[in-house]
Amino acid sequence: MTQTPTHTEVRVVDRHLAPRVAGWLEGDPTRDGVLAHQHLLDALDSGEEERVLVWPADEPRAVAFLASTGTLIVSGDAAGGPPLAAHLHGSGWRVLLGDAALGRALLEAGSRGVLRRRGRAREQRLMGTREPVDLPPPVGLRRARPADEEAVTELAARLHVEDRMGPPLSRPARASVGDRLRDSIARGATWVVPRDGEIVAKVDVALASPLRGAQLAGVYVAEAWRGQGIAASAIAAVTRELMAEGMPGVTLHVRADNGPGRRAYARAGYADIAEWLLALR
Structure with a gap:
């Protein structure tokens, strides 16, 4: 029988684990890994790995970054929602942003207080480009x-x-x-x-x-x-x-x-x- 993951499997990233987490994010086979995970990668680049959580600890499948501003950026497998929510309980995050499935799972696993506020959760689309378009700029920009x-x-x-x-x-x-x-x-x-x-x-x-x-x-x-x-x-x-x-x-x-x-x-x-x-x- 498959065991339900617990918050004990969540790990705070350190300088030794950071390169492996960055490589996992960059190599995302489902999309442009760098553009999809800009904030998470930038946090690791900037030495903020102590604000980054991974689940599970031995082979990352979900990542969360709690910025000093109170913004929580999440990416990865929705199965990471419950363990990450348990680890983040009481963290005081104010804004959650990132992969929709993982975000929903994290909210659903959170406190009842969070669930009562789910009317303020909404679907977004992350869009990006690596090829600039030659549209004339608006006058005066x-x-x-x-x-x-x-x-x-x-x-x-x-x-x-x-x-x-x-x-x-x-x-x-x-x-x-x-x-x-x-x-x-x-x-x-x-x-x-x-x-x-x-x-x-x-x-x-x-x-x-x-x-x-x-x-x-x-x-x-x-x-x-x-x-x-x-x-x-x-x-x-x-x-x-x-x-x-x-x-x-x-x-x-x-x-x-x-x-x-x-x-x-x-x-x-x-x-x-x-x-x-x-x-x-």
Whole structure:
């Protein structure tokens, strides 16, 4: 009789195990291993292996990375959900993102408190490209400047509601988003499209690894300016810039039911890589 795996089979990665885990992720036979596992691989590259869990300990089939921000990235076999959930109990993760089957299994094995919040879990699609598309950039596309911070924060607040992340941001939450975007702008990681003296679209670069590629996030076009190809052309242009800087590929994730968004990203050269789940606590 097959035994049910327990949390004792979960292991925290150390520097000796890290190369084997990285090799397993890179060699994923079902998809582009590097682009599908960017955040996990970048964590191992960056020396954050103590934040990475594997199951089972002797032959990894599922991996979880708990970032300092409270984001939990998961990948691998859904059978790893129960043991990982047991090990992560009380960890305080706030956002779960990654392979849909493993994410669902982890939630189902978690506490009743988590299950009561499952209405905030939704299907995503991880999309990516290694071949930039030569779409003309939208007029005025540029990196954001410090003076753009309030306008960019407003777009991020709208995206939070429209993307079903929760109710309108409270004042403290909006201030926290503003702090994050201030840092992103200072690093040159936020791009904007101005029209008629206003910022009407934004794109953030959430990850930029010369080894593992970049990931875009926070893509938003103001409602009055939609349907003009701004998203597709901006994504294509930022992707070209990132790949010219040496990124081997670029990814993003989008709600599975966001048809216009998925079509825009496809026009920018992106294709589906994996079914993901996004859950909030």
